[in-house]
Amino acid sequence: MRAIRSVLSAALLVIPLLCSAQGVTPQPSPRARVTLAQGALEGIEPSPGIFAYFGIPFAQPPVGDLRWKPPQPPRAWQGTRIADHHGAPCPQLDEGWNHWDSQHWSEDCLHLDVWTPAGAHNLPVMFYIHGGSNLAGDGFADGKPLVRHGVVFVSVNYRMDIFGWFRTPELDAESPRRASGDYGLLDQIAALQWVHDNIAKFGGDPSKVMIFGQSAGAVDTGLLLASPLARGLFRAALEESGQVLGLMPTSAQGESETAWAPVAKALGATLAAQRAMPAAQVMAIDAQAPKPASVNWWGYRGASVDGWVLPEMPWRVYQDGKEAPVALVLGTNVQEIVPEGETLNDLRHDMAEILGYKAAAQLETLYDKTPDPLLGTPETRFETDHDFHCAVRLLAAWHASHGFPTWVYRFDRPDPGDASAIHTSELYYVFSFQHKVKPSPQDMEIAHAMHEYWTSFAKNAVPTGPAAWPQYQAKQFGPWLKIPKTGTDIHADDTPFGGDACAIMDPAYPK
Numbered sequence: 001m002r003a004i005r006s007v008l009s010a011a012l013l014v015i016p017l018l019c020s021a022q023g024v025t026p027q028p029s030p031r032a033r034v035t036l037a038q039g040a041l042e043g044i045e046p047s048p049g050i051f052a053y054f055g056i057p058f059a060q061p062p063v064g065d066l067r068w069k070p071p072q073p074p075r076a077w078q079g080t081r082i083a084d085h086h087g088a089p090c091p092q093l094d095e096g097w098n099h100w101d102s103q104h105w106s107e108d109c110l111h112l113d114v115w116t117p118a119g120a121h122n123l124p125v126m127f128y129i130h131g132g133s134n135l136a137g138d139g140f141a142d143g144k145p146l147v148r149h150g151v152v153f154v155s156v157n158y159r160m161d162i163f164g165w166f167r168t169p170e171l172d173a174e175s176p177r178r179a180s181g182d183y184g185l186l187d188q189i190a191a192l193q194w195v196h197d198n199i200a201k202f203g204g205d206p207s208k209v210m211i212f213g214q215s216a217g218a219v220d221t222g223l224l225l226a227s228p229l230a231r232g233l234f235r236a237a238l239e240e241s242g243q244v245l246g247l248m249p250t251s252a253q254g255e256s257e258t259a260w261a262p263v264a265k266a267l268g269a270t271l272a273a274q275r276a277m278p279a280a281q282v283m284a285i286d287a288q289a290p291k292p293a294s295v296n297w298w299g300y301r302g303a304s305v306d307g308w309v310l311p312e313m314p315w316r317v318y319q320d321g322k323e324a325p326v327a328l329v330l331g332t333n334v335q336e337i338v339p340e341g342e343t344l345n346d347l348r349h350d351m352a353e354i355l356g357y358k359a360a361a362q363l364e365t366l367y368d369k370t371p372d373p374l375l376g377t378p379e380t381r382f383e384t385d386h387d388f389h390c391a392v393r394l395l396a397a398w399h400a401s402h403g404f405p406t407w408v409y410r411f412d413r414p415d416p417g418d419a420s421a422i423h424t425s426e427l428y429y430v431f432s433f434q435h436k437v438k439p440s441p442q443d444m445e446i447a448h449a450m451h452e453y454w455t456s457f458a459k460n461a462v463p464t465g466p467a468a469w470p471q472y473q474a475k476q477f478g479p480w481l482k483i484p485k486t487g488t489d490i491h492a493d494d495t496p497f498g499g500d501a502c503a504i505m506d507p508a509y510p511k
Contacts, residue, residue, distance in 0.1 A: 028084050031118065034201045040080040043114075047144050053114045053202070055087035058194035059187065061108035062159060067275045068166055068183060071110060071190040087111025090157050090164075091279045092136040093287060101138050107163070107279050112191050115143030115153040120203020124210065124458040127195060127234065128155040131215030131241075131424070134184060134248070134302055135161045142432050145447070149455040152204035154195055158187035158220075162286040163279070167256045167304055168264045170271055179306035181256060185223055186309060192224075192233040210236040210458040214427055218242030222395075223250070223303055225324040226314040236461045238329040238454065240430075241336055241423055244314040245391035245509055248302050252313070256304035263289040315510045318395055321402035327461040328399050330392045331409035333421040334485070335376045337383040347379050354386065355508050362504050374412065374485060376420065381501065390502035393477050394509055401474035407463055408472045408480040408497055416443050421485065430454060445488045453481075467491050477502070 032043035032051035043053035059071035066072060088106035092098060117123070126146055130137045137160070143153030158164065164184030171180030196206045211234045213221040218239035224230040225237055226244065244250065251259065266289040267274050267282065274282070305313055317323050351360035367378040375381050392408060400406040411426045417437030418425070429447040433439045439447070452465040463469050467490045469481045477496035484490065496502070 026084070028082050033080075036198050036201055037076070038074055039077040041083050042080050043083045045118075049118045050144055050147050051116050051118055051202075052143070053083040053116075054085055055083055055111045056081075056114065057087070057110060058112050058156070058191045059110040062110060062163070062183070062187075063107045065275060067107070067163065068171055068180065068271075070183070070186045074194070086113065086138070086140050087157060089138040090160050091283060092132075092160055093283055095136050098132065098136040098138075101136060109157050109159070110187055110190075111139075112154055112156040112194070113139060113141075113143070114199075114202050115147045116202045116204065117147055117150065117152075120152060122200075122205040122208075123150060123152050123203050124208040124455075125152045125154060125195060125199055125204040125206070126455070126458045127192065127209055127211045128153065129158070129188060129211065129213030129217035129220050130155065131213065131217045132160070134164060134216040134220070137216075142434070145430075145432055145451055146455055149451050151455050151458050152199060152202055154191075154199070156188060156191040158184045158191070160184060162263065162282060165256075165302055165304070166263070167253075167260050167306075169257060170264070172257075174271065177306075177308045179308040181304045182306055182309040185220060185227065185303060186229075188220060188224065189227070189230050189233070189309075192230060196233055207235070208458070209234040210238065210461075212238035212240065212454070213242070214240040215242045215423065216248060219244060219246075219248045219302075223310065223314055225326065225328070226317040226322075227309050228311065229309055231324055234324075234326065236327040236329075236457055237324075238457060239331070240426055241332055241388060243330055243391055243395050244318070245395050247387040250310060250314050251302065251304040253305055253307075259291065262291065265289075313510070318398045319511060321398075321404075323399065323404075325402070325404050327405040327407075327457070328396075329407045329409065329457060329463060330396050331411060331426075331481075332384070332388040332392055333423060333425050334374060334410060334412045335380050335384055335420045336388045336423045337380065338376065338420075338422055339379045339383055342379045344378075347382060351382060355505060359504050359508070363501060366500055366504070374420075385498060385501045386505055386508075389498040390505045391509065393496070393498040393502050394506060396472050396497070397474040397477060400472050405461070406472040407469055408478070409469075409483060410480060410493075410497070411483045412485040413443075413446055413483055414485065416440065426450070442486075442488050446483065446490075449488075449490055450483075465490070472497075 026044045026046050028042045029045040034041050043051050057074045088109050089101040090109035091105045094102035130139050139155035139157045141155045146153050167181030219242040221239050222244040266285045396406050396408050414421050415425050416439045429450045449466050453463045457463040470479045479492045479494045480497045482493045
């Protein structure tokens with residue numbers, strides 16, 4: 001859609017591996033044992049008083065005839081399953097940041113991890129959906145920092161790229177519901193159903209599930225609110241740096257099938273032959289197949305309206321108040337996207353293409369008149385405003401206007417050692433500071449505050465922490481919580497979220 005999509009893609013794909021699959025894993029612990037309908041599990045004790053169960057299958061392997069079909073219930077196993085290592089990542093190409101995942105994937109990847117305090121009983125559950133543009137990544141997040149606050153933490157793998165979103169008329173025709181694509185969302189829903197049925201065995205309360213995700217995981221979180229299939233499986237949702245109005249819009253059926261048509265043609269033969277083809281060959285053909293220039297950059301890889309998982313465009317669902325009526329937190333980082341090598345003429349072209357020439361001129365004048373080192377260059381401000389800040393502002397207003405509790409935040413804190421808070425920066429505070437510069441005491445204080453806000457939201461469907469966080473009011477586009485770049489003065493801001501730029505951009509969003 002824009003000349004700098006390669007830059008945006010690179011930024012979106014830098015999702016840290018917070019709990020490395022390559023690290024040394026503690027030995028199984030006889031204290032960490034549960035018995036499910038599937039069979040007995042023995043996990044590990046990675047930290048005193050915290051149990052972890054890795055690689056639990058929540059569905060059958062989506063291989064052979066199950067490739068490009070909804071996930072099927074998991075099979076039982078014999079004896080005790082030793083849950084001391086993560087399941088394989090789902091198939092993905094090497095994007096650089098995910099090199100290890102790209103070398104160790106398997107189609108048998110529909111597994112989840114559970115972290116829980118010893119002796120847990122009826123604790124709220126935090127269900128995490130990883131980012132990676134729905135192209136790559138894994139669910140190997142470190143749950144210890146959150147579990148220490150009295151929650152059960154679950155993270156999940158789901159099908160991605162061509163295995164998660166492939167849609168063709170042939171796949172529609174074979175489906176009893178005339179629906180294809182959205183397999184990645186169906187995997188997440190199956191995992192939520194597994195949590196509903198099994199999490200009590202780990203000390204979790206199935207009636208107190210909070211879903212949350214970052215980047216593509218946040219987009220998917222927003223889609224789950226719009227899907228009737230996920231209704232009743234969670235009571236709160238939190239979206240970090242992603243939502244259904246921004247960078248990864250949902251495609252209509254015709255758009256999706258048109259975009260995938262060259263890939264289907266390149267795969268050739270019948271569905272049976274395509275399903276028998278080695279996964280690596282499928283990905284290689286997909287990578288080389290032409291993509292229609294007229295289709296949104298993300299359209300052939302993301303969700304599509306199928307009449308079943310997503311009955312209609314998500315933005316319309318939110319505008320009409322038909323999304324899940326749950327408590328919702330949405331937020332962004334202050335400089336989500338920092339384009340490289342973009343000229344002023346490139347910026348003018350991008351703004352005019354999206355907003356029209358009149359609005360683009362107004363926005364250029366606004367950015368020139370209000371230079372701001374915190375918000376970044378005009379190029380950074382436009383990309384971040386359009387795909388994140390202003391999309392959050394509008395979506396939050398819709399959700400709040402229907403009477404559903406809503407909160408908004410902006411995260412300004414850079415990773416320790418970095419200059420500004422960019423895409424993924426908040427993850428190091430929510431989870432851990434692995435592989436980064438040593439955090440300062442103030443960094444640790446901000447991290448502790450994030451843990452409080454996030455886990456209190458899971459516990460009570462209201463985020464509480466060191467500073468009061470008022471609910472977002474639709475007509476005021478605020479207030480919102482500001483997590484500072486320096487110091488520890490977390491506070492509510494009463495100014496309209498996103499500022500004057502969002503008033504100019506608002507008409508460009510679908511309504």
